[in-house]
Amino acid sequence: MRTTITTVLATATLLACAACTSSDPQDPVTTPAATPTPTVATSTPTPTASPTPASTAVTADGVIDRTDKDLGIVFTDLPAVTGPAIDALNTYTLFESDFWKATTTSKIPAELEQLTSPKVYDLVKTQVDTNKKNGYTMGGTNRIAITEVKDVDSTSATIVGCHDFDDWQITKKDGSTEEPPAHLSVTVTMSRPPEGLWQADSYVWGDAC
Secondary structure, eight states: OOHHIIIIIHHHHHHHHHHTTOOOOOOOOOOOOOOOOOOTTSSSOOOOOOOOOSOSSSSOSSOOOOOBTTTTEEEESOOOOOTHHHHHHHHHHHHHHHHHHHHHHSOOOTTHHHHBOHHHHHHHHHHHHHHHHHTOEEEEOEEEEEEEEESOOSSEEEEEEEEEOTTEEEEOTTSOEEOOOOOEEEEEEEEOOSSSOOEEEEEEEEEEO
């Protein structure tokens, strides 16, 4: 069961441990739509377009279930959190969705850089590059149970989850398949600067769960 951890997740684990000391968090940037210039030929200015959020990672009224069967990711045990924990958790699940998309398509979503610290972004990139180099194709379903949301304030939060790899489909370069790894816990620290949005600041694999 640990063979795949070595070949598929080992690099990610090392980088994730390094990422836990990151001290330069940045949050995803919400990009408003361009505001039209008022028409000077008439007395009535052109209405201003409403800003369009760059992602749904933040400022939600409640916890978003980002389960996507087409993508192959399922979130379970989503807690009924309140306050800043809502946006921290929603950003985390969006990050996990994009991480899985990058893992299965070998293409990193453009928004992922906004959702992560530089070290966590490098973790994802290294995972994608390693799979390409070794000829691994990833698919199936990634199930993530949220087991704990703790140490929450307006600028930081810690989210603990358990990844269920039972339905992963791992195909090697020669067409053979490999047994998925055991269930593993992951601890993710989320951070938010005084003026900014949440992002994944560190990502550390733990013990079996």
